[in-house]
Amino acid sequence: MKKEQFVYVTYIRTTPAKLWQALIQPKFTRQFWCDLVQESDWKPGSPWRMKAPNDLTTDSGEVLEIVPRRRLVLKWRNEFRPQLRAEGYSRMTCELEKQGHSVKLTVIHEMPKPGTKFLQAVSGGWPLILASLKSLLETGESLVETREWDCE
Amino acid sequence: MEKPTFVYATYIRTTPEKLWAVLTSGDASQKYWMGFRIELEQKAGGTIHIYPPKGSKHTCGDHEGKVLECEPNRKLVYTWNQNDSPEVAAKRNGPSRVTYELTPMGNQVRFRLIHENLLPDDVETNPNVQRGINNGWPAVLSSLKSLLETGEAIAFPSPS
Numbered sequence: 001m002k003k004e005q006f007v008y009v010t011y012i013r014t015t016p017a018k019l020w021q022a023l024i025q026p027k028f029t030r031q032f033w034c035d036l037v038q039e040s041d042w043k044p045g046s047p048w049r050m051k052a053p054n055d056l057t058t059d060s061g062e063v064l065e066i067v068p069r070r071r072l073v074l075k076w077r078n079e080f081r082p083q084l085r086a087e088g089y090s091r092m093t094c095e096l097e098k099q100g101h102s103v104k105l106t107v108i109h110e111m112p113k114p115g116t117k118f119l120q121a122v123s124g125g126w127p128l129i130l131a132s133l134k135s136l137l138e139t140g141e142s143l144v145e146t147r148e149w150d151c152e
Numbered sequence: 153m154e155k156p157t158f159v160y161a162t163y164i165r166t167t168p169e170k171l172w173a174v175l176t177s178g179d180a181s182q183k184y185w186m187g188f189r190i191e192l193e194q195k196a197g198g199t200i201h202i203y204p205p206k207g208s209k210h211t212c213g214d215h216e217g218k219v220l221e222c223e224p225n226r227k228l229v230y231t232w233n234q235n236d237s238p239e240v241a242a243k244r245n246g247p248s249r250v251t252y253e254l255t256p257m258g259n260q261v262r263f264r265l266i267h268e269n270l271l272p273d274d275v276e277t278n279p280n281v282q283r284g285i286n287n288g289w290p291a292v293l294s295s296l297k298s299l300l301e302t303g304e305a306i307a308f309p310s311p312s
Contacts, residue, residue, distance in 0.1 A: 007286075008160075008290075009286075009290035010162075010290060011291055013298060013302075013306060099308065099309055101307055102308075127160075127161040127162060131162045131297065134294070134297060134298075135165060135297075135301060138301060139301050139302055141165075144259060145258060145260065
């Protein structure tokens with residue numbers, strides 16, 4: 001069966017180093033990613049998880065590839081919605097490429113089979129999260145709607 | 153035959169009125185759209201032109217189309233005639249169609265773009281080049297968001 005992909009590209013006026021930091025470090029992800037933080041030691045093969053403020057594990061998986069400031073590939077499964085969890089693991093690739101005074105950020109989230117609820121959910125979520133990340137890096141303020149965890 | 157559709161959403165800290173003004177202004181579009189100038193009659197049946205910057209090497213520009221729907225601050229639908237090579241033009245079944253949707257959400261606006269009735273030729277599968285509908289729109293709309301939120305559009309390196 002054919003895999004299904006969600007691809008989103010945005011350009012952010014920042015440096016690859018600052019964008020990388022914002023994608024990884026809890027003090028930034030809390031601001032643009034609904035108060036979530038990631039836990040990992042960020043080495044290939046290491047476990048990875050996302051955690052809500054109440055310690056709920058929302059998503060988990062493994063670091064597949066990591067090239068700081070350039071590329072991150074995660075094996076990723078939703079953990080808190082049983083229907084999505086049952087669909088199994090996705091693959092998420094983040095690529096950062098310096099272009100002039102900006103960075104081109106590409107997020108590719110893919111599932112091995114078409115028609116999953118998981119891919120539908122992330123396709124709705126990523127544009128808001130990445131718009132808020134861009135606002136945070138360019139203006140110092142994330143979008144209000146992404147500052148709190150309210151998805152339970 | 154497959155008729156691809158390109159959909160893109162972004163969220164901008166602004167009002168629908170300010171976003172609409174920037175989307176429909178030639179002076180603003182020259183800032184966020186890599187120098188391209190949009191000229192638009194804000195009524196159904198009106199015309200829309202998108203002129204490439206003077207002296208540019210762009211060959212993809214100079215689009216002309218017709219406004220199909222115009223609801224200021226909410227929705228704009230227009231047709232988009234490409235400057236196709238004869239081989240590509242022969243495959244087209246009418247012009248493609250672009251829809252802008254503006255939806256207020258708290259102190260931000262969700263902007264959704266839908267570009268329909270495309271050809272597989274319009275979509276570039278190599279992510280490392282600027283050509284293709286799927287590579288062009290994200291750059292233009294990222295720049296639009298920067299212009300509204302920071303007062304400055306994104307300065308893209310010139311195509312070599």
